[in-house]
Amino acid sequence: MAQRLVGLPAPDFTMETALGNGQDFGKVSLSDYRGKWLVLFFYPLDFTFVCPTEIIAMSDSIEDFKDLDAEVLGVSVDSKHSHRAWINTPRDQNGLGGLNYPLASDFLKTTARDYGVLDEEGGVAFRGLFIIDPEGVLRYQVVTDLNIGRSVEETLRVLQALQSGGLCPANWRPGQSHLTAK
Numbered sequence: 001m002a003q004r005l006v007g008l009p010a011p012d013f014t015m016e017t018a019l020g021n022g023q024d025f026g027k028v029s030l031s032d033y034r035g036k037w038l039v040l041f042f043y044p045l046d047f048t049f050v051c052p053t054e055i056i057a058m059s060d061s062i063e064d065f066k067d068l069d070a071e072v073l074g075v076s077v078d079s080k081h082s083h084r085a086w087i088n089t090p091r092d093q094n095g096l097g098g099l100n101y102p103l104a105s106d107f108l109k110t111t112a113r114d115y116g117v118l119d120e121e122g123g124v125a126f127r128g129l130f131i132i133d134p135e136g137v138l139r140y141q142v143v144t145d146l147n148i149g150r151s152v153e154e155t156l157r158v159l160q161a162l163q164s165g166g167l168c169p170a171n172w173r174p175g176q177s178h179l180t181a182k
Contacts, residue, residue: 003116010040010130010138011114015075015106018083020059020099025080028073028104030136037070037163038132039155042106042117042125044146046078046086052096054127054149055103061152062100068159069134072101077112077124080105117143131159 005011014029030038041058043051058065058072065072076083083103089095104111106125112118117128129150131140139162144150161168166178 005116005130005138005141008138009136010038010132011111013104013106013111013114015104015111016080017073017102017104018080018087019102020087022084022087022098025084026102028102030132033071033073033132034136035134037068037134037159038130039065039070039072039159040075040115040130040132041073041150042075042112042115042128044122044124044127045076046082047089047094049094050147050149051076052086052091052094054152055096055099056091057152058155059096059099059101061156064152064156065159068156068163070159073104074099074101075104075106075111075125077106077109079107115141119146129155131155131162133162 012030017026017028087096091097106112109118112125117126126143128143133139160174169179
């Protein structure tokens with residue numbers, strides 16, 4: 001049974017990362033994002049087929065996220081070395097060809113488990129997407145099967161809706177009216 005995380009403090013984490021430049025490693029914790037919105041997403045494995053499409057789409061849209069005072073962090077159960085190799089693999093060879101954000105290594109699978117996205121039998125994370133507010137409260141979560149890529153446009157729309165502070169109807173877009181409680 002899925003665990004409810006929305007509205008609660010996001011589970012803490014500390015993970016090693018491969019930076020998007022394909023050269024450096026780092027370390028990241030939830031506290032590093034305090035004061036900013038965080039779009040945290042899990043994907044199954046490096047060097048697969050659906051994953052690079054969404055990872056690259058997120059990277060290509062990084063300025064849209066930054067304009068909304070949001071950071072992006074991708075996570076899988078692969079090692080930081082595998083992440084770096086994939087970042088350095090050209091896009092035309094099913095690689096990432098550089099990124100505008102880091103990929104975190106959840107090699108021990110604790111973060112995927114804490115966020116409720118670990119497929120225990122398969123040993124990989126489902127595609128989980130979480131939006132965490134500047135105070136560290138998880139405001140949005142969606143988890144899909146392994147074969148379904150996510151929409152960056154929808155992620156940005158949801159982020160904008162959360163930041164708007166109002167009641168947003170279906171298909172709400174920035175600039176549109178909020179609902180009023182009656």
